[in-house]
Amino acid sequence: MSGSDIINLITVFALSVFVGIEVISKVPSVLHTPLMSGTNAIHGVILVGSMIVLGDAHGTTQLVLGIVAVIFATINVVGGFVVTDRMLEMFKQKPEPKKPSSDAGDRP
Amino acid sequence: MKTETVLRIVDLFAAICFILALKGLSNPKGARRGNIIGAFGMAVAIGFNFATPGLHRFAIILIAMAIGTAIGVPIARYVKMTAVPQMVAGFNGVGGGAAALVAMSDFLQSHPQQLAVYQIIEVLFGVIVGSVSFSGSIIAFAKLQELMTGRPITYPGQKVINGTVFAAIIAGGAWVCVAPHTGVIVGVAVLSLVFGAAFVLPIGGADVPVLISLLNSFTGLAVAASGFVLHSVLLVVAGTLVGASGTLLTRMMSQAMGRSLANILFSAFGSVVVATEESGVEGRTVKSASAEDVAILLAYSRKVAIVPGYGLAVAQAQHVVRELADLLEARGVEVFYAIHPVAGRMPGHMNVLLAEANVPYDQLLEMEQANAAFPTTDVALVIGANDVVNPAAKSSPGSPIYGMPILNVDEAKNVIFLKRSMRPGFAGIENELMYQDATTLLFGDAKDSLTQLVAAVKNT
Numbered sequence: 001m002s003g004s005d006i007i008n009l010i011t012v013f014a015l016s017v018f019v020g021i022e023v024i025s026k027v028p029s030v031l032h033t034p035l036m037s038g039t040n041a042i043h044g045v046i047l048v049g050s051m052i053v054l055g056d057a058h059g060t061t062q063l064v065l066g067i068v069a070v071i072f073a074t075i076n077v078v079g080g081f082v083v084t085d086r087m088l089e090m091f092k093q094k095p096e097p098k099k100p101s102s103d104a105g106d107r108p
Numbered sequence: 109m110k111t112e113t114v115l116r117i118v119d120l121f122a123a124i125c126f127i128l129a130l131k132g133l134s135n136p137k138g139a140r141r142g143n144i145i146g147a148f149g150m151a152v153a154i155g156f157n158f159a160t161p162g163l164h165r166f167a168i169i170l171i172a173m174a175i176g177t178a179i180g181v182p183i184a185r186y187v188k189m190t191a192v193p194q195m196v197a198g199f200n201g202v203g204g205g206a207a208a209l210v211a212m213s214d215f216l217q218s219h220p221q222q223l224a225v226y227q228i229i230e231v232l233f234g235v236i237v238g239s240v241s242f243s244g245s246i247i248a249f250a251k252l253q254e255l256m257t258g259r260p261i262t263y264p265g266q267k268v269i270n271g272t273v274f275a276a277i278i279a280g281g282a283w284v285c286v287a288p289h290t291g292v293i294v295g296v297a298v299l300s301l302v303f304g305a306a307f308v309l310p311i312g313g314a315d316v317p318v319l320i321s322l323l324n325s326f327t328g329l330a331v332a333a334s335g336f337v338l339h340s341v342l343l344v345v346a347g348t349l350v351g352a353s354g355t356l357l358t359r360m361m362s363q364a365m366g367r368s369l370a371n372i373l374f375s376a377f378g379s380v381v382v383a384t385e386e387s388g389v390e391g392r393t394v395k396s397a398s399a400e401d402v403a404i405l406l407a408y409s410r411k412v413a414i415v416p417g418y419g420l421a422v423a424q425a426q427h428v429v430r431e432l433a434d435l436l437e438a439r440g441v442e443v444f445y446a447i448h449p450v451a452g453r454m455p456g457h458m459n460v461l462l463a464e465a466n467v468p469y470d471q472l473l474e475m476e477q478a479n480a481a482f483p484t485t486d487v488a489l490v491i492g493a494n495d496v497v498n499p500a501a502k503s504s505p506g507s508p509i510y511g512m513p514i515l516n517v518d519e520a521k522n523v524i525f526l527k528r529s530m531r532p533g534f535a536g537i538e539n540e541l542m543y544q545d546a547t548t549l550l551f552g553d554a555k556d557s558l559t560q561l562v563a564a565v566k567n568t
Contacts, residue, residue, distance in 0.1 A: 006226065009336055009344055016332075016345050020352025023127055027134040029364050029449045029474075032357065033456040036321050037196050038133040038143050039328070039354050042126050043203050045150060045346040046331045047173075048157045049210040049338050053217075054172065055163035062213050067172045069209035074176025075183075076203035077154075081147040082184035083195055084133075088140040090189075090463040 034087045041080025047073035111159055118156040119342035125149020126346050130353055153342060189461055190421040193454045194252035197320045200327050201245030207330035207347075208238025212297065214337045220288035227337070228288055232281045234333035235293065236300045241326040243304035248316050248323065251308075258316070261309040273303045315372045317454040318361045322369070325354025364449035367511060394542050396549040399557060402524055403564030406432075409486035411442045413478065415515055416462065418452050419492015419528065423554035426465035429491065432558055433467070435565050444471050446478035446488075446515050448496035479516050488520035492527075492554045498539045523547040526557045 027035055050073040054066030125145050132142015158166065180199070187195050211234025220228075250256045280296040311319050328350025335343025362369045406412055414433060420426060433443045445467065451458040459472060473481065482488065490497055493515075500507040501514045517523050523546055541547055550557050 005339060006336075009339070009341065012341055012344050013332060013336075013348050016348035017352045019127060020130070020349040021356050023130045023349075024134040024353045024356060027357070027360060028136065029360075030456045030459045031134060031136060031139060032321075032361055032364070033192065033196075033454040033460065034139055034143075035130075035133045036324055036354070036357060036454070037192070038129060038146060039350045039357070040196055040200050040203070040324050041143075042129065042146055042150070042346055043207075043324070043328045043331045043350040044199075045122075045126075045153065045343060046203060046206045046210060046334060048153055049331075049334050049340060049343050050206050051154070051157055051169050052160060052163065052338060052340075053210050053213045054169055055160070055165050056217070057165075057213065058217060062216055063168075065209050065213040065216075067168065069206045069213065070169060070172035071176040071179070072202035072209070073206035074173045075180035076199050076206065077150060077180075078177050079180030079184040079195070079199045080203075081143060081150070082181055083187075083192065083199070084143045085140065085147075086184065087189075087192065087460055088143055090460050 034084055037080060037084040037087060041077060041084055044073055044077025044080050047077050049073075111161055115156060115160065116341070118153060119340070119345075122149040122153035122342055123345040125152075126349055130349060188424075189464060190418075190424075190452075191253070192457065192460075193317055193320065194249045197245045197249040197252065197316075197323070200320060200324050201242050201249065204238045204241025204245060204323070204327040204330055206238075207327060207334045208235050208242060208297065208300075210334045211235045211238065211330075211337050212293070214334075215288075215293060216290060220290070223288060225285050228285050229281075230333055230336040232284060232293070232296065234330050234337055235297050236277060236281065237326050237333065238330035239297050239300035240304035240307065241323045241330060243301040244308045244323050244326075245304075245320070247305050247308040248320050251316050258312065260312045266306075266310060270303065270306050273299055273306060277303060311373065317450070318358060318369070318372050320454075321354060321358040321361055322373075325351045325358060328352075328354050361450075371511075394549050395547065396551055397524075399550060399560035400564045402548070402550050403561050403568055405522060405524070406436060406441070406487055406489070406561070407439055407565050407568040409436075409441055411444075411481075411485045411487075412436055413482065413485045413488040413517070413520060414443065414445045415488055415490045415493050415497060415517055416445060416447070416451060416458055417491060417493020417496060419494075419526070419554050421452055421458070421461050421492070423492065425491065425555040425558050426461050426467070428555055428558040428562060430462075430465045430467050432562050432565065433471070435562060439565075444473050444478070444481065446475070446482075446517075447472050448475055448493070448515050449513075451493060451496055475513060475515060479519075482516050482519040485520040487522045487524060488517040490517060490523060490525045491558070494539055497541060499541055500539070503540075517541070518544065518546070521546065525549045526554050527551060528553055 050069035054070050057063045057066045126149055129142045129146030132138035132145060211231045215231045251258050277296055277299045280292055280299060284292050308319060328347045332344050332347030332351060335347055359369060362372055414429060420429060436443050447458050495509055497515050497517045498509060499518055501509045501512045504510060518541055525542055525547060527549055
């Protein structure tokens with residue numbers, strides 16, 4: 001890697017820190033759990049790295065490490081998004097406090 | 109266009125999707141769409157990644173991905189909502205493990221002697237942080253799944269031992285920088301696994317969710333480190349986003365519990381003695397009543413507060429509780445649910461469970477609103493909650509939960525505790541509230557007791 005490459009990555013890193021903090025600056029506590037689960041799914045992007053390592057492996061040790069990494073990362077990414085969706089699904093019929101939906105209206 | 113260029117544009121696209129996903133997830137309206145945008149960006153990134161020049165072994169990769177999917181999807185789909193915290197811990201752990209393996213594997217593949225020091229540091233960071241996150245998450249999982257005790261585990265000299273392990277990791281890391289031997293870096297990885305476990309052991313069960321959030325941001329950073337190792341902009345962006353937002357989220361969670369992060373992570377050291385001392389209250393009497401008595405009290409109240417806790421979730425009693433609330437409302441009783449920010453085992457966990465039972469959203473009062481309503485409440489029905497209503501948080505400076513904001517149910521005219529036994533709560537602390545005059549206990553499984561209450565209210 002050339003010197004300018006690493007500087008590029010460091011630039012991206014530094015800016016991402018600020019974006020990461022800024023973008024979730026206000027989260028109601030109701031959403032803490034789904035947000036944690038959602039970010040958990042996003043770091044499953046390590047699957048991209050795991051694929052490269054496995055696809056490029058020389059020798060048995062690295063092959064095994066790569067396979068384990070791909071399996072782990074896939075569990076992370078797939079499981080993470082599915083469980084987050086399942087959590088959020090439960091919020092969907094929540095009526096807005098101001099305009100009660102018909103679903104909320106016919107309750108005894 | 110060259111493949112490289114296309115791949116970089118795809119990386120940019122996925123990174124934007126992830127930012128939009130986080131943005132969506134942090135407000136109730138866009139949450140579900142946010143998650144779907146994130147998943148879409150991920151799918152695109154992974155799909156195009158197959159086009160990476162020099163990538164071989166498609167079959168093995170696809171098989172490994174199929175195995176991962178076959179494990180991940182059923183777990184995510186069918187595990188009970190009450191077990192969500194440990195599920196997130198588990199998914200986080202494997203993510204951290206993958207990050208550590210990627211960094212390690214890249215190190216083994218290159219000629220270590222030719223690596224510059226900064227490249228070795230990138231590898232080390234990925235290996236160390238990923239391993240800590242992996243083993244820490246496993247222990248957190250075990251605590252929540254009750255495979256081991258949820259109490260803080262402490263032993264003499266714990267701080268010294270943890271400190272020594274940490275120092276050894278740093279020393280090993282320095283050694284690798286000077287003389288990059290495979291054996292040494294494997295040793296560093298093993299020590300990091302030990303450290304992750306040792307770090308989590310003294311943290312009490314009630315605090316584990318905050319810890320999972322912290323480990324989640326650790327995994328993000330480990331992924332970012334692996335991104336540096338592999339020169340992948342996408343991994344750096346996504347990992348850093350999770351690392352930064354996860355750290356902020358961890359702080360918000362600990363604030364919701366009214367405690368500092370440092371207090372949560374390190375308070376078990378030394379406070380254990382005080383905690384045991386305090387529980388020397390055996391032999392005191394409590395009042396208990398039958399479901400019929402409680403039903404009459406409820407039916408003739410004007411205002412009833414339902415205070416749900418983890419016990420309600422465990423007993424899967426959210427539907428019965430809604431039935432009871434509907435019955436009471438039909439009789440003209442005003443009913444509200446008082447939701448402590450950390451009721452259940454994670455912030456927001458209880459809202460998810462009650463939403464599942466179609467409890468109207470406007471009946472869920474957050475802590476401040478609920479506390480304003482308690483003085484005019486006739487009956488506070490505490491279902492499987494304990495620590496979040498424990499006055500020790502206000503009155504007893506030695507208590508591990510001291511300083512945590514609580515629901516002031518003691519201000520209600522009557523307090524009914526639905527409890528399975530006299531066992532103390534998740535944090536292992538005795539609850540003074542149970543011995544007060546205004547308090548009555550209804551023993552039994554939360555669901556059974558509620559079913560009896562429903563029947564009794566119908567007959568009243």
